[in-house]
Amino acid sequence: MxxxxxxxxxxxxxxxxxxxxxxxxxxxxxxxxxxxxxxxxxxxxxxxxxxxxxxxxxxxxxxxxxxxxxxxxxxxxxxxxxxxxxxxxxxxxxxxxxxxxENDILGFKNLALTINNLSRKSSGLPNNNGFDEIGQSLENNIKDFSNTIINLLDIDIDENNLKEEYKGNISQIKSCIEQMKRELPILLNQKLIYINTLTKFDNFPLGPKPFKEYEPIKSINVSKLPSCEVVLAIEKICNKNYEFNWRESFEDSTENKIAMAYTLMNWAGYYPDDFDKIKKNTDRFRASNNDMQHAIFASKADYLISNDYAFRMKAIASYEYAGSNTNVLSIENFLKNCSIL
Structure with missing residues (x-):
C-alpha cells in the first residue's frame, strides 16, 4: 500500500x-x-x-x-x-x-482580492471597510461571476462545427447547458447564506491582540492545554459569550474546520504566527495564511512533514479538531518511525 x-x-x-x-x-x-x-x-x-x-x-x-x-x-x-x-x-x-x-473574463481576480480583503479584516489587520461592505462586495462578485458564466453558456450550437464523435450528442449537450444555467444560480445562492453572516463579526474582538487579551481566553491558558482540547476550549468561549454559534457561520467541511481551528489558535496565542507585526518587504500575513493552506491540503495525505515546531503543533490540534488522520512529524521523528511503513 x-x-x-x-x-x-x-x-x-x-x-x-x-x-x-x-x-x-x-x-x-x-x-x-x-x-x-x-x-x-x-x-x-x-x-x-x-x-x-x-x-x-x-x-x-x-x-x-x-x-x-x-x-x-x-x-x-x-x-x-x-x-x-x-x-x-x-x-x-x-x-x-x-x-x-490578463483577460480575466470571469472576474476571478476581483473575487480573489475581495476574499483576501476579508481574510485580512477577519484577522484584525487594518481595513477601512466593515464586514457588511466586504460581504456586499463579495456577494456582488459572486453574482457577476454567475451572470458571466450564464451569458457565456447562452450560445447557439451548430452541429456542423462539432467534432464527428460529438455530432450525434447535440441534444444531450444542449440539455447539459440548460441544466447548468438553471442550477448555477441556485448553487451560488447557497454559498451566499454564509456571506450574509459576516455582519455578526463587527463587534467581535478580531485578531491576535484583542482576542488573546480577552479575559475568558486568558483564563484558559491555551499553551497548557492538550492539543485535543485547545480548539474546543476556544470555540466554547466564542459560542458562550456571543449570541451566535461560531461553527454555524461556516460551511461544514474538514477544510473549513482546519482553517477555523488554525485561525483561532493563532488569535488565542497557541504557538502563534507573528502576522500582525510589520516587517520591511515581508508579508507575514500571507506567509501565515500559506502555512494554514498547507495544513489544509496536507490533510489529504498520510503524513505532513515539517521541522517547524509551532506549525506542527497547530496542524496536530487542527487535525484532531477536524477529524483528520494525517500524522504530523519532523524529519527526525519520521525517520525513527519509518520502519512501520
Missing amino acids: RRTIYLDQNILSDLRIRKLREANYNNYLLFKNFLLQSNIQVMYSHITLSEINQITNDRYKIEHIDVLEELNAKYIEPKSKKLSCKKPSQIWFDYEEYLKI
Whole structure:
C-alpha cells in the first residue's frame, strides 16, 4: 500500500541537490532517499507553486521544480482534491501561463482580492471597510461571476462545427447547458447564506491582540492545554459569550474546520504566527495564511512533514479538531518511525 506524504515548503527547499551538498544534512539525504521508494507518493499543492513563484531567482525556482520531478510528486487539484497525472514541470508551466493571463473574463481576480480583503479584516489587520461592505462586495462578485458564466453558456450550437464523435450528442449537450444555467444560480445562492453572516463579526474582538487579551481566553491558558482540547476550549468561549454559534457561520467541511481551528489558535496565542507585526518587504500575513493552506491540503495525505515546531503543533490540534488522520512529524521523528511503513 502506497503512503502519501506532504512536505512543507522549507523541507522541499532543503531537499534541493545544491542545499544538500552545501549543508551536508545527513537526515535530509536519508529522508530524500526514503521518499524515492516505490511505496511512497509525495504530494504538493498550488500553495507550493505560489510560494515557489515568490522566489526572485529563476534558477532557484527551477531547483524546487526539479526536486518535485525527482520525487515524482503528484499535484493535488485545488477543486477536486484528486492527484494529477501531469509531471511537476508541466504543472509549473501551466501555472506560469495562468499567471500571464490578463483577460480575466470571469472576474476571478476581483473575487480573489475581495476574499483576501476579508481574510485580512477577519484577522484584525487594518481595513477601512466593515464586514457588511466586504460581504456586499463579495456577494456582488459572486453574482457577476454567475451572470458571466450564464451569458457565456447562452450560445447557439451548430452541429456542423462539432467534432464527428460529438455530432450525434447535440441534444444531450444542449440539455447539459440548460441544466447548468438553471442550477448555477441556485448553487451560488447557497454559498451566499454564509456571506450574509459576516455582519455578526463587527463587534467581535478580531485578531491576535484583542482576542488573546480577552479575559475568558486568558483564563484558559491555551499553551497548557492538550492539543485535543485547545480548539474546543476556544470555540466554547466564542459560542458562550456571543449570541451566535461560531461553527454555524461556516460551511461544514474538514477544510473549513482546519482553517477555523488554525485561525483561532493563532488569535488565542497557541504557538502563534507573528502576522500582525510589520516587517520591511515581508508579508507575514500571507506567509501565515500559506502555512494554514498547507495544513489544509496536507490533510489529504498520510503524513505532513515539517521541522517547524509551532506549525506542527497547530496542524496536530487542527487535525484532531477536524477529524483528520494525517500524522504530523519532523524529519527526525519520521525517520525513527519509518520502519512501520
